Amino acid sequence: MVNIIFKFFIAISCLLIFRGLLAEPLLDGADFDYGEYLSGQCVTCHQSSSDEGIPAINGAEALYIAEKLMLYKNKELENEVMQLVASALDKEQIASLAIYFNSLEK
Amino acid sequence: MNNLSRRSFVSFALASTSLLAMPAISTGSARPKVVVVGGGAGGATAARYIAKDSKGAIDVTLIEASKHYYTCFYSNLYLGGFRDYDSIGHSYDNLSANHGVNVVHDWAISVDSSARKVRLGSGATVSYDRLVLSPGIDIKYDSIDGYSVEAQTKMPHAWKSGTQVKVLRDQVLNMPKGGTFAMVPPPNPYRCPPGPYERISMVAHILKEKNPTAKIVVIDPKNKFSKQGLFMAGWEKHYPGMVEWIDNDTHGGIKNVNPETMEIETDLDTFKADVACVVPAQRAGAIAMNAGVTDGDWSPIVPASMQTKADGNIYVLGDASVASAMPKSGFSANSQAKVAANHIRGELTDSRVFPAKFSNTCWSLVATNDGIKVGANYKAGDEKIEVVDKFVSKTDEGNAKRKKTYEESIGWYNGITTDMFS
Ligand SMILES: Cc1cc2nc3c(=O)[nH]c(=O)nc-3n(C[C@H](O)[C@H](O)[C@H](O)COP(=O)(O)OP(=O)(O)OC[C@H]3O[C@@H](n4cnc5c(N)ncnc54)[C@H](O)[C@@H]3O)c2cc1C
Numbered sequence: 223m224v225n226i227i228f229k230f231f232i233a234i235s236c237l238l239i240f241r242g243l244l245a246e247p248l249l250d251g252a253d254f255d256y257g258e259y260l261s262g263q264c265v266t267c268h269q270s271s272s273d274e275g276i277p278a279i280n281g282a283e284a285l286y287i288a289e290k291l292m293l294y295k296n297k298e299l300e301n302e303v304m305q306l307v308a309s310a311l312d313k314e315q316i317a318s319l320a321i322y323f324n325s326l327e328k
Numbered sequence: 329m330n331n332l333s334r335r336s337f338v339s340f341a342l343a344s345t346s347l348l349a350m351p352a353i354s355t356g357s358a359r360p361k362v363v364v365v366g367g368g369a370g371g372a373t374a375a376r377y378i379a380k381d382s383k384g385a386i387d388v389t390l391i392e393a394s395k396h397y398y399t400c401f402y403s404n405l406y407l408g409g410f411r412d413y414d415s416i417g418h419s420y421d422n423l424s425a426n427h428g429v430n431v432v433h434d435w436a437i438s439v440d441s442s443a444r445k446v447r448l449g450s451g452a453t454v455s456y457d458r459l460v461l462s463p464g465i466d467i468k469y470d471s472i473d474g475y476s477v478e479a480q481t482k483m484p485h486a487w488k489s490g491t492q493v494k495v496l497r498d499q500v501l502n503m504p505k506g507g508t509f510a511m512v513p514p515p516n517p518y519r520c521p522p523g524p525y526e527r528i529s530m531v532a533h534i535l536k537e538k539n540p541t542a543k544i545v546v547i548d549p550k551n552k553f554s555k556q557g558l559f560m561a562g563w564e565k566h567y568p569g570m571v572e573w574i575d576n577d578t579h580g581g582i583k584n585v586n587p588e589t590m591e592i593e594t595d596l597d598t599f600k601a602d603v604a605c606v607v608p609a610q611r612a613g614a615i616a617m618n619a620g621v622t623d624g625d626w627s628p629i630v631p632a633s634m635q636t637k638a639d640g641n642i643y644v645l646g647d648a649s650v651a652s653a654m655p656k657s658g659f660s661a662n663s664q665a666k667v668a669a670n671h672i673r674g675e676l677t678d679s680r681v682f683p684a685k686f687s688n689t690c691w692s693l694v695a696t697n698d699g700i701k702v703g704a705n706y707k708a709g710d711e712k713i714e715v716v717d718k719f720v721s722k723t724d725e726g727n728a729k730r731k732k733t734y735e736e737s738i739g740w741y742n743g744i745t746t747d748m749f750s
Pocket residue numbers: 365366367368369370371391392393394397399400401402403404434435436437462463464465486487488489519520523524527613614615645646647648656657658659660661689690691
């Protein structure tokens with residue numbers, strides 16, 4: 223039993239460390255004010271609360287936003303508009319947008 | 329928000345009620361002043377962002393002739409019966425209530441750029457440190473022989489915000505059975521490149537339902553148009569045999585129109601219509617001409633800031649500007665407004681100025697749940713706004729994708745109008 227708990231603990235720790243390793247670089251270099259400026263491009267379409275037609279992104283997890291943008295940038299997620307927007311963003315800009323939208327109320 | 333700006337925001341918020349009650353011309357504050365002429369896609373966005381982001385540090389006055397803004401975007405969907413008219417109308421109330429923008433409903437008549445003053449229809453003047461002009465287009469009535477201001481009730485262009493599109497819808501609904509709808513699209517460059525062809529689609533949509541033997545003839549002064557393959561495939565699919573598009577080389581040129589006889593004469597033939605939508609050539613709104621910031625019909629701008637090449641204190645946004653690769657669209661105007669707002673705040677309050685980033689996507693509806701789109705992003709070159717990357721819908725992408733594209737456009741409409749007016 224102790225063994226199982228120990229293994230479970232190790233597994234969880236590995237997962238957290240791994241996620242941490244993944245997470246940090248994605249949000250590296252984030253600049254809140256830059257994110258606020260860049261967000262102007264997003265809110266032409268994304269609304270603060272309604273999901274009609276286009277999802278609301280205010281208050282979403284920063285890591286989630288950054289991961290999605292990277293996937294669009296690498297054309298691993300479909301949607302021409304998002305692929306276009308993301309392709310023109312560098313890592314620092316993606317991180318900045320992620321922390322900015324995360325700071326907004328849902 | 330740093331402490332200083334938070335404090336000035338609070339005091340501004342306290343003072344704003346009394347400020348707003350005063351006439352536009354005598355705010356008398358020591359704050360830097362920005363005047364925005366035109367509360368459309370470019371102007372409303374610019375006024376809102378400058379006021380919102382400067383948190384009261386800049387005194388923003390918006391001069392707009394109309395009390396309500398009816399968007400040209402989605403006016404074709406109203407025409408086709410997909411929206412009601414009220415749903416495309418927007419008020420300016422939130423701009424003053426939420427951001428302290430001083431909204432003045434009047435015409436800007438002239439600009440004295442050396443004294444930095446704008447004269448209004450009422451005779452009052454408003455002074456500025458920076459002036460933003462986003463007046464949209466004026467119609468060149470004399471660009472088509474026989475067309476005139478009076479002709480527009482008989483042959484509406486319905487290419488500016490307002491009620492003409494209602495006249496056009498009534499005319500289409502009351503067209504004789506088996507009658508002819510004629511469309512004369514404008515020559516390049518003009519507001520909303522896919523707009524005339526979306527309009528044709530929406531008219532076809534009504535006719536298919538209510539008047540299926542009617543015909544649509546498009547007498548184009550151009551030989552090609554935006555999203556041409558997509559539109560033409562859509563017309564064949566949804567409205568087979570109904571739409572005939574005649575390019576300039578085929579008809580040889582539009583010689584004149586006659587609103588009395590409802591005739592459109594070309595080198596090839598004279599076309600008789602029961603209902604005609606005639607959209608003449610266009611130019612920048614008159615106030616841009618008056619301000620001396622145009623070269624020919626439009627205002628050349630500095631791509632990095634949207635300042636005019638003629639006067640660094642005057643910015644021109646949207647349709648009135650020469651934005652090179654960027655089409656004259658609401659999306660473009662909204663995108664340019666944010667670049668200008670950021671630059672103006674930097675100049676007036678020393679806030680950070682970030683590199684210009686522009687984008688545009690134009691959605692069009694071809695038939696029920698059949699949406700298409702074209703888009704690009706842009707960067708500020710030294711001389712021109714340049715395309716970085718672009719896309720366009722594909723002819724064979726399937727119904728589910730097209731439905732999604734239409735739904736996405738509804739999200740965009742709600743998004744951009746919130747971004748302008750909330
Ligand atoms: C049928 C049609 C469909 C369209 N569909 C789309 C679409 O789907 N997507 C898209 O992005 N774009 C679309 N557009 C284009 C879009 O409407 C314009 O490109 C956009 O409105 C341009 O913004 P603007 O700020 O330059 O001018 P406008 O939005 O026209 O705003 C100008 C404002 O200035 C005011 N004004 C002008 N002169 C003065 C003055 N001297 N004093 C005071 N007020 C003044 C006017 O009253 C007006 O409210 C469409 C256009 C049409 C005609």
